[in-house]
Amino acid sequence: MPTIEFLPSIRESETITCSSCQTRQYPRSGTCVRCQRPLTLEYLVVPIDNLLCCSLDDQQKQLARGIGIMLRMLRKRRHLCQSQLAEIAGGTNRSYLSKAECGHVLLPLRKLLPLARLLGLTSIILRFQADHPGANVNSKPIR
DSSP, rough: OOOOESSSOOOTTOOOTTTOOOOEEESSSBBBBBTOOOOOOOEEOOOGGGTTTOOOOHHHHHHHHHHHHHHHHHHHHTTTOOHHHHHHHOOOOHHHHHHHTTSSEEEEEOHHHHHHHTTOOOOOOOOOOOOOTTTTTTTTOOO
């Protein structure tokens, strides 16, 4: 099962401005260094390593489970029940949302993105290594 983790920051050099006191800072602890209020920015980490060694069917099931876990965690952090979220979302019914949270269905992007936005996600960041282990450093760039 995929592990999902919330982080206050993704890089040591990243800065954020506190919405309460406007102090610009490094969000290492998740709270403001000046007013001690929680910073409102977090990153959700969903590792993909386990997906690479599976069949296409297993990849889809694991992805559905990971997205379902994420949806449930974000919904509960907002103190919403499935009925409330489905009502706010409009085009999704509660039973379909329940199946998605349990990992039984993989939501299409047209349904997933509005739900993610309602739950507070503002962007999707794809992290990659600049040079992977098998790359030839002296090779010419592809044109």
